[in-house]
Amino acid sequence: MEALFAGALGILTASGVYLLLRARTFPVVMGLTLISYAVNLFLFAMGRLQTGVTTVIGANAGYADPLPQALVLTAIVIGFAMTAFVVVLALRSVGEMKTDHVDGRESAR
Template structure:
């Protein structure tokens, strides 16, 4: 169980970092989301992976720690808000620059390119 959980965390983190290094907006947003999922699973696993444990200390000898569960719930809400904000920023960038590159090296806007092509062809 722990090996499968660790592999899932590693796969989510690796694919999130890979997508963060892309030059387009949508893969960066998906990469941030996958990276936050990996961190959430890591936080959740810090409270021990036990089945059938009570969340109350002292009722049984085996209990589950409620703190990582509360941290993950908070991180899910913050991650959703961050994703919504980044999507709005990406849409605004696309509307303003007519391009969705995130590395700062944007191609020429399509409207300027069309006017230059028309000037060159003499139309």
């Protein structure tokens, strides 16, 4: 399970970084979203990957750490707000500058 999980995170992050380096606002927003997915999953995995265990200490031998789940929840909420903000900002930038290039002008070819 660990290898599968790590591979998925790697693909998400690599795609995110690739999109982030495109100079258009929409791919950049998509890239940021993919990276934040990868980060949230990573945080979640920091409580160790296991299945079928309770979240109550003492109920049985193993238990799932509840703290990373709380951290992920916070990170998701914050990430959601930030994504909403950057989408609005990107739309405004297209409106103000008539181009979706992140520098506000087309690069010279």
